[in-house]
Amino acid sequence: MKALQIIVFLVASLFSLNAIKAQGVYKDQFAHTFSIVARDSITGEMAVGVQSHWFSVGTIVAWGQSGVGVVATQSFVNPAYGPEGLTLMQEGKSAKQALEILTAKDEGKNFRQLGFVDNKGNVASFTGKNCVASAEHFEGNNFAVQANMMLNDNVVPAMVKAYTDYADLPLAERVVKTMLAAQEAGGDIRGKQSAALIVVNGAPVENTWEDKKVDLRVDDSPEPLQELERLLKVHRAYEHMNRGDLAVEANDMTTALEEYGAAQKMFPDNLEMKYWTAIALANGGKVNEALPIFKDVFSSDGNWKTLTKRLPESGLLTVSEGDLKKIIEQ
Incomplete structure (x- = not known):
């Protein structure tokens, strides 16, 4: 009897694998996960946030293009949904139209889960009937959430509530809070490993390197969302640093000092931020104020x-030789 049960199990397993292979998903990567695609109705920015118990989930799930839209493709991932979905939306198709065109020609659609948002705020989600439970999605106003292989049915409602509750936050921070709520509600039944966040502009950009306003990945971590949240804060601080650098190039030391100072307040122990604050002070004629900062930085690392x-x-x-000597002697 036991031998018969084993044979039945093996036959059933083989049948299942052949069925998956026949529908074109046998070779695809797993990315059972939860995600959110969203658009800020005020700024026009669009974002994808995702977490999974799978290595480097951001490399295959999250797609976006400024002035066009964003795509999350997950479960048994067909990465082509990303670039092909963006191309269709760039050609004028709505999020729903693009999703329907692509799923119509996909033999493995029953194993897919997808979320699309276009630059007008139209949203579309899809959960194939063979996605692993708990699996569902929700289409809201300018956002959609998707989840499969979750611990329970509370994840998607928790994401919807969090995204609504944090409406006062910038889009990137709002998306991270939404994913944290998903994890708190139960998250992926297997646990957690990686997370990613991208934000693109609402309008097209002239230069391709300006396409992503935020592009952060945590590929392998015991706490990927906490690390993603930390990286987003670092990103915000370095936005101030970048604006400070531009101000220095324009010889606007007042603005440079404001921007470097803002960054330093966010990370008071960061030597880079301390150092350029001191440089801005010195260039602004406030060498004496800069000296203690230089001393602190130099004592930590002489390379500065x-x-x-x-x-x-x-x-x-741009200081005098005498002031430079005072700085170096710190």
Whole structure:
């Protein structure tokens, strides 16, 4: 009797694998996960956030293009939904039309889960009937959430509530809070490993390198969402740093000091941020205020002192020889 049961099990397993293979998904990567696609109705920014118990989930699930839309493709992942969905939306198809066109020609659609948002805020989600439970999606106003292989049925409702509750946050932070709520509600039944967040502009950009406003990935971590949240804060701080650098190029030391100072307040122990705040102070004629900061930085890492000696030649430190000597002696 036991031998018969084993034979039945093996036959059933073989049948299932052949069925999956016949529908074109046998070779596809797993990315059983939860995700959100969303558009900020005020700024026009669009985002994808995703977490999974799968390595480097962001490389295959999250897709976006400024002025076009965003796509999340998961479960048994067909990555083609990303670029092909964006192409269709760029050609003028709505999120729903693009999703329907692609699923219509996909023999493995019953194993797919998808979320689309276009640049007008139209949304579309799809959950194939063979996605592993708990699996469902929700289409809201300018956003959609998708989840499969969840611990329970509470994940999607928790995501919807969180996205609604955090409406006052910038889109990137709002998406992260939504994913944290999903994890708190139960998350992936297997646990957690990786997460990703992308944000693109509402309008097309002239240069391809400006396409993603935020592009963060945590490929392998015991707490991927906490790490993603930390990286987003670092990203925000370095946005201030970048604006400070631009101000230095324009010889606007007042703005540079404001931007570097804002970054330093976010990460007061970061040597990079301390250092460029001191440089901005010195260039703004406030050398004496800068000296204690230089001293702190140099005592932590002497390479910063070596760098300081090189800056006058490049025009990044515009102080007198006497002031430079005072700085170096710290």
